[in-house]
Amino acid sequence: MSTFAAKRLQKEMAKIHQGLAPGIFFVNSPNLQHWQMDIQVLDSNPLYAGKTFRLNFRFSNNYPIEAPEVTFIRAPDREIPMHPHIYSNGIICLDLLSSGNGWSPVQSVESVCMSIQSMLTGNTKNERPEGDEAFVLREGRSVRDIRFVYDDPTV
Amino acid sequence: MAMSSDEEYGSDQMMSDDELDADSLGELAGNLDSDYDNDADDDQFLENMRDDKPQKPAYEVDYTTLSDAELRNKQKEQVEDVRHILGQPVEQTAILLRYFKWQKERLIDKYMDDPDKVLEDAGLGAEWNDDPKLEKVRGFSCDICCDDDAEMNTYSMRCGHRYCADCYKQYLENKIMSEGESGRIQCPTDGCSRIVDSKTVRLLASPKVLARYGELLNRTYVDDKPNLRWCPAPECEFAVDCAVRQTELHKIIPTVVCNCGLRFCFGCGHNDHQPCPCALMKKWLKKCEDDSETANWISAHTKECPKCVSTIEKNGGCNHMTCRKCKHEFCWVCMGPWSEHGTNWYNCNRFEEKSGEEARGQQAKSRASLERYLHYYNRYANHDHSAKLDKDLYVKTEKKMTSLQSSSGMSWIEVQYLEAASTALQQCRQTLKWTYAFAFYLQRNNDTYIFEDNQRDLEMAVEQLSELFEKPADQLAASRKEMVDKTAYVGHRRRILLEDTANGLRDERWQFTTDIR
Numbered sequence: 109m110s111t112f113a114a115k116r117l118q119k120e121m122a123k124i125h126q127g128l129a130p131g132i133f134f135v136n137s138p139n140l141q142h143w144q145m146d147i148q149v150l151d152s153n154p155l156y157a158g159k160t161f162r163l164n165f166r167f168s169n170n171y172p173i174e175a176p177e178v179t180f181i182r183a184p185d186r187e188i189p190m191h192p193h194i195y196s197n198g199i200i201c202l203d204l205l206s207s208g209n210g211w212s213p214v215q216s217v218e219s220v221c222m223s224i225q226s227m228l229t230g231n232t233k234n235e236r237p238e239g240d241e242a243f244v245l246r247e248g249r250s251v252r253d254i255r256f257v258y259d260d261p262t263v
Numbered sequence: 264m265a266m267s268s269d270e271e272y273g274s275d276q277m278m279s280d281d282e283l284d285a286d287s288l289g290e291l292a293g294n295l296d297s298d299y300d301n302d303a304d305d306d307q308f309l310e311n312m313r314d315d316k317p318q319k320p321a322y323e324v325d326y327t328t329l330s331d332a333e334l335r336n337k338q339k340e341q342v343e344d345v346r347h348i349l350g351q352p353v354e355q356t357a358i359l360l361r362y363f364k365w366q367k368e369r370l371i372d373k374y375m376d377d378p379d380k381v382l383e384d385a386g387l388g389a390e391w392n393d394d395p396k397l398e399k400v401r402g403f404s405c406d407i408c409c410d411d412d413a414e415m416n417t418y419s420m421r422c423g424h425r426y427c428a429d430c431y432k433q434y435l436e437n438k439i440m441s442e443g444e445s446g447r448i449q450c451p452t453d454g455c456s457r458i459v460d461s462k463t464v465r466l467l468a469s470p471k472v473l474a475r476y477g478e479l480l481n482r483t484y485v486d487d488k489p490n491l492r493w494c495p496a497p498e499c500e501f502a503v504d505c506a507v508r509q510t511e512l513h514k515i516i517p518t519v520v521c522n523c524g525l526r527f528c529f530g531c532g533h534n535d536h537q538p539c540p541c542a543l544m545k546k547w548l549k550k551c552e553d554d555s556e557t558a559n560w561i562s563a564h565t566k567e568c569p570k571c572v573s574t575i576e577k578n579g580g581c582n583h584m585t586c587r588k589c590k591h592e593f594c595w596v597c598m599g600p601w602s603e604h605g606t607n608w609y610n611c612n613r614f615e616e617k618s619g620e621e622a623r624g625q626q627a628k629s630r631a632s633l634e635r636y637l638h639y640y641n642r643y644a645n646h647d648h649s650a651k652l653d654k655d656l657y658v659k660t661e662k663k664m665t666s667l668q669s670s671s672g673m674s675w676i677e678v679q680y681l682e683a684a685s686t687a688l689q690q691c692r693q694t695l696k697w698t699y700a701f702a703f704y705l706q707r708n709n710d711t712y713i714f715e716d717n718q719r720d721l722e723m724a725v726e727q728l729s730e731l732f733e734k735p736a737d738q739l740a741a742s743r744k745e746m747v748d749k750t751a752y753v754g755h756r757r758r759i760l761l762e763d764t765a766n767g768l769r770d771e772r773w774q775f776t777t778d779i780r
Contacts, residue, residue: 115408120409173430212451
């Protein structure tokens with residue numbers, strides 16, 4: 109990992125230990141370029157009330173110039189939230205997360221979590237994106253790869 | 264050929280199509296005989312071409328090829344033009360023009376209406392004339408790297424969003440090198456739409472990044488202007504300027520030749536597809552992609568049920584067929600109803616019976632459209648294939664030219680007619696290929712006959728020349744005159760065909776079985 113990205117992530121980590129916005133929790137980070145966060149929706153949205161969801165962050169050498177790779181992952185008691193922009197394999201369709209025009213290097217892990225939090229808060233539709241099944245089938249392999257790394261307790 | 268000015272160069276480009284012209288070929292031959300020392304004739308020749316210009320063939324369009332430097336100059340000129348009207352510095356004018364996709368008039372209109380709004384929209388905010396510079400700021404902490412070293416250089420544009428110079432630099436490098444952005448890079452701050460101007464890039468980016476930035480900006484110019492298009496050849500850096508609009512493509516096929524030698528359609532970027540309009544060309548290619556192999560297979564392996572016309576593949580078993588769909592029972596061999604076969608099972612000899620004949624007639628009708636398609640497809644594919652073989656032919660030509668030189672004692676210049684013949688063959692095959700796609704969609708009427716005659720004449724001429732060309736090297740010298748004549752003739756036939764089809768398109772005389780708008 110580049111010193112540039114490492115420095116920034118260390119600073120973010122230090123800030124996280126001082127405290128996070130409500131409903132956002134740090135879970136663990138097997139290494140610096142790989143974090144897990146939990147988020148909760150704070151209002152009484154019946155779709156998500158009482159549930160916690162887990163986010164998986166992967167950072168490239170070019171973070172924060174480049175956006176991190178952020179997906180929801182399954183874990184005990186952690187489902188993939190229902191949302192018209194979240195595929196059932198956890199891939200999130202959010203312009204903020206694409207290194208095109210949506211992402212800004214001023215964003216951070218915390219601000220991304222907050223954006224996703226508010227994306228859930230504002231949703232009333234109990235549905236998956238159009239073409240979810242086909243998309244998940246097509247993406248199946250890469251997602252399994254990602255999960256494989258995760259489910260392995262020795263990592 | 265002596266070229267003393269751009270203009271001559273340009274006109275040479277324009278007439279490259281006519282190099283196979285009977286006149287010019289005759290002239291060329293004349294030149295060859297007299298030792299090729301008459302520049303005056305050349306000038307005269309160009310002069311004649313210029314006089315001919317008003318009677319330019321209907322299938323040709325006016326265009327110019329532009330090099331990288333010329334493109335940059337064009338942009339500079341336009342910026343200069345507009346900058347005085349708007350009273351804006353060069354950088355800002357360039358950003359404004361890019362923002363308005365180089366539509367000068369629209370920019371000036373809008374600017375005169377509400378300059379502040381235009382500047383704001385283009386990401387320029389209020390006026391600003393200072394050169395950008397790096398600063399050291401006490402107590403500053405960079406929001407990107409979270410560093411707060413007091414000695415660190417920082418930078419901000421007029422929007423006031425300040426970051427350390429290293430982060431800014433890395434941000435720009437990523438945008439330019441990885442994302443290929445140039446004219447629309449925004450301030451790193453989330454939600455700030457200020458466009459990073461070229462002065463900032465120049466201040467911060469390394470020479471390599473800066474060079475790429477320049478290239479990309481140059482590209483956006485071509486991409487933004489509807490009258491410009493990149494030559495699609497790999498590695499080719501020329502762009503072509505042509506005034507034909509997308510909405511005219513059903514009336515004209517703007518075929519251009521890049522300085523790199525590639526002949527392509529300005530309208531769609533595809534290789535030369537005259538006389539087939541872009542829309543037909545696309546439909547045809549799609550159809551071929553989807554259908555041709557399937558259609559071939561269907562034609563070879565299936566028949567249709569004589570009653571319900573379902574397509575049936577017989578993949579084994581006896582000739583007693585029962586249609587899955589309509590339960591009609593028939594004989595695979597004679598296509599007649601099975602009921603008439605009596606006890607003469609599994610061995611049909613009733614081919615001449617009336618009922619069987621009728622059933623086959625029915626089938627023939629339903630097959631006709633398939634056969635029609637295959638007729639055109641096979642001819643298209645044949646010329647396509649031959650055109651590919653022409654690449655080998657070209658290599659062979661060069662060998663032939665050398666061996667002909669040594670066997671007949673002709674000079675290098677004297678054997679050039681072989682290359683001319685080879686080029687003519689390739690070009691005519693390309694045209695012929697697309698005449699079949701054109702013909703496939705053509706509605707039959709009286710004009711069709713003229714077209715088909717032209718097509719046949721060209722095809723015959725091409726095959727004759729092709730035959731001559733195949734001769735062994737020792738016989739080539741003897742057929743030189745014939746070959747020169749035939750080369751001129753195929754060029755002539757091709758021009759007649761293209762002239763006729765182009766005129767027809769322009770006058771909307773052709774009727775197609777499908778919409779070409």
